[in-house]
Amino acid sequence: MATRLQFENSCDVGVFSKLTNAYCLAAIGGSENFYSTFESELADVIPVVKTSIAGTRIIGRLCAGNKNGLLVPHNTTDQELQHLRNSLPDQVVVRRIEEKLSALGNCIACNDHVALTHTDLDKETEEIIADVLGVEVFRQTIAGNILVGSYCAFSNRGGLVHPHTSIEDLDELSTLLQVPLVAGTINRGSEVIAAGMTVNDWTAFCGSDTTATELSVIESVFKLREAQPSAIVDEMRKSLIDTCV
Amino acid sequence: MASDMFVVPQTRGTVLCCKCGISMAPNPANMCVTCLRSEVDITEGLRKHVTIMHCPDCDSYLQPPRTWIKAQLESKELLTFCVKRLETDLKKVRLVNAEFIWTEPHSKRIKVKLKVQKEVLNGAILEQSYVVEYVQQDNMCDSCTRYQANPDQWVASVQLRQRVSHRRTFFYLEQLILKHDAAAHAIKIKQMDQGIDFFFSNRSHAVKFVEFLGKVAPTKSRHDKQLVSHDPKSNSYNYKYTFSVEISPICREDLICLPPKVATSLGNLGPLVICTKVTNNITLLDPFTLRQCFLDTDQYWRHSFKSLLGSRQLVEYDVFNIEVVSPEYNLGGSKYVMADAEVARVSDYGKLFYIRTHLGHILKPGDRALGYDLYGANNNDIELDKYRGLVLPEAILIKKSYEEKRQKKRGKPRPWKLKSLDMELDESKGRANEQKLDTEYEEFLRDLEENPELRFNLSLYRNKDYQPSEMVSVSDGDDLPSVPLEELLADLELSEQEDGEDSMRE
Numbered sequence: 001m002a003t004r005l006q007f008e009n010s011c012d013v014g015v016f017s018k019l020t021n022a023y024c025l026a027a028i029g030g031s032e033n034f035y036s037t038f039e040s041e042l043a044d045v046i047p048v049v050k051t052s053i054a055g056t057r058i059i060g061r062l063c064a065g066n067k068n069g070l071l072v073p074h075n076t077t078d079q080e081l082q083h084l085r086n087s088l089p090d091q092v093v094v095r096r097i098e099e100k101l102s103a104l105g106n107c108i109a110c111n112d113h114v115a116l117t118h119t120d121l122d123k124e125t126e127e128i129i130a131d132v133l134g135v136e137v138f139r140q141t142i143a144g145n146i147l148v149g150s151y152c153a154f155s156n157r158g159g160l161v162h163p164h165t166s167i168e169d170l171d172e173l174s175t176l177l178q179v180p181l182v183a184g185t186i187n188r189g190s191e192v193i194a195a196g197m198t199v200n201d202w203t204a205f206c207g208s209d210t211t212a213t214e215l216s217v218i219e220s221v222f223k224l225r226e227a228q229p230s231a232i233v234d235e236m237r238k239s240l241i242d243t244c245v
Numbered sequence: 246m247a248s249d250m251f252v253v254p255q256t257r258g259t260v261l262c263c264k265c266g267i268s269m270a271p272n273p274a275n276m277c278v279t280c281l282r283s284e285v286d287i288t289e290g291l292r293k294h295v296t297i298m299h300c301p302d303c304d305s306y307l308q309p310p311r312t313w314i315k316a317q318l319e320s321k322e323l324l325t326f327c328v329k330r331l332e333t334d335l336k337k338v339r340l341v342n343a344e345f346i347w348t349e350p351h352s353k354r355i356k357v358k359l360k361v362q363k364e365v366l367n368g369a370i371l372e373q374s375y376v377v378e379y380v381q382q383d384n385m386c387d388s389c390t391r392y393q394a395n396p397d398q399w400v401a402s403v404q405l406r407q408r409v410s411h412r413r414t415f416f417y418l419e420q421l422i423l424k425h426d427a428a429a430h431a432i433k434i435k436q437m438d439q440g441i442d443f444f445f446s447n448r449s450h451a452v453k454f455v456e457f458l459g460k461v462a463p464t465k466s467r468h469d470k471q472l473v474s475h476d477p478k479s480n481s482y483n484y485k486y487t488f489s490v491e492i493s494p495i496c497r498e499d500l501i502c503l504p505p506k507v508a509t510s511l512g513n514l515g516p517l518v519i520c521t522k523v524t525n526n527i528t529l530l531d532p533f534t535l536r537q538c539f540l541d542t543d544q545y546w547r548h549s550f551k552s553l554l555g556s557r558q559l560v561e562y563d564v565f566n567i568e569v570v571s572p573e574y575n576l577g578g579s580k581y582v583m584a585d586a587e588v589a590r591v592s593d594y595g596k597l598f599y600i601r602t603h604l605g606h607i608l609k610p611g612d613r614a615l616g617y618d619l620y621g622a623n624n625n626d627i628e629l630d631k632y633r634g635l636v637l638p639e640a641i642l643i644k645k646s647y648e649e650k651r652q653k654k655r656g657k658p659r660p661w662k663l664k665s666l667d668m669e670l671d672e673s674k675g676r677a678n679e680q681k682l683d684t685e686y687e688e689f690l691r692d693l694e695e696n697p698e699l700r701f702n703l704s705l706y707r708n709k710d711y712q713p714s715e716m717v718s719v720s721d722g723d724d725l726p727s728v729p730l731e732e733l734l735a736d737l738e739l740s741e742q743e744d745g746e747d748s749m750r751e
Contacts (some may be wrong), residue, residue: 163260163271163275164257164271165258166255166256166257166258167256167257167258168253168254168255168256169255170258183258183260183271184260184261185260185263185275188263188264189263189274189275189276189366189367190275191275211263211264212266213261213262213263213264213265213266214261214263216266217261
């Protein structure tokens, strides 16, 4: 199910949040609306953590992660790092990496199995990504743009890329990622996909400017219509049995 | 770029329009054109109704603050004018195309469809066409108002005069003016005694005309102005300007006795000279030494002199004998050969003259020539008296006469003709004057036939009415000089079209 929301009147929700299958990070806003929307959707299933990175609110673009781990840039403060380690589930490895390109969210796009990275990323960083996130790393460009983390958003079910991506590129990426991909837009024709939305396997959050057409495209490519969070199904079963007795 | 690098061909995919969801090629706004158009109106803020002033008399439109532009309905000029009126608007957008939409001519509405382009949203360029309606308001322009008030009113006049008794110069000048279109702006041309008056509505047109005259004839001019009205509040004055232009009385084929000062300044040119060519320089030829000299306009007017004998005083001579004395001289394109000739006046065969002439190259025994009869002439010239001890030759031959051959062709039309200026004739003179003018004009036409260099500056037109004669004429040794057909221009049909074009040039 895709939800439309705003962060303090800005439609760029992908900038201020990070959503994975195991946790969700939200930025600290003036009002609690943003956080509460996430909470209402996800509270039962995964932890929703309010944080800042390097003292900023643009956490979605600074960190990259999946259910296995979270990578934060070198300028994250120690307190923030500690807060993240405390709040996130134990199986999620939080690691601070020394990398010249510190906007990891813009440079790395990943799901639980594959990651696409900026072409100029360090070899070391690549190894760390493969290690911490448990993914296969590919250096790629999307429609000629090197900031792969900004111009595409993909989950384990599907992916949305920059609208100018050619058909050949789409085929190539699709083979690499092993998920169906579609070229489309977000937030009323904006090409910066990852800035306008954040997605995991069963839910997506988009900016409020997203038109119905775009929303339908997102729901179809990420297969959100029939999606049920796997964790919640198990929990429900347990509680059902409880009440029966 | 390495040509052996394998480049994957890139095909553009399609995305869905973010508003309506139809499949389209991606563009910077990622919206299909219809959705984009519904979102943004690039013609917002552009004027759709404009008022323009039109003068019904001269069919021209006002370009503020003062210029009136003549244009026909649905013409290129009108389109340029309409687009120019929208200049401020069109600075915000880029104009791609403009065209007229037909409106009823009496509706006083002009509709123009403009296609404009503008950048919207994030870099997408949108193209849209819209219609601008021009309401035409009738308002007479200044020149038409002035003309209505007094059709004869002129602002500047040029009075062209030459103090001689014939009008040859004016016939020639008329043709020159026609060729160069110098009198295009004249509102009236009037023929006067010993000259022509030109009237203009603008001082600068008159000045331009006077300058043109200065280039083609040796002239002296002066100008004056007369106050017509005066507005003390805005300190503006309306004047009538008059230019008086006088052409020197020296004409072609005149016999001149140079004043001693001029003769010495020209290098002791024999006091008797013949004028061979008049443009803004006067060419003088000494027939006895075959020396040619040029007098500038300024030089002439500094020490002006009159001619001794003019072309009216030419007398026919019969040539009995020619003896070539010198080799052929080539003076500025014309050839002369000195010869001794035995001649007698046709009117008086009794008296034979042995004279020296410069026409040895064309005269043969038995020819007729025209020349000045100095033996019989009664000269009353101050300059001549200044020369003591000057022996005057008895006759000076000027040119060959084709009179006999012309007799045969009398009455037959020429294969060419000339155009004429629209002149108001002087009514006051009588019938005799008219006849004199006709003979002078006929002589002028003959002059043109005989002299190719005179024809050089003029336009001659083919005479449609001319039929070459059927009988094979028994031609004598030398034919009448005539204008070769190649020099003739096909006559332009004086139709409405030409008039229209002429008036447009104003």
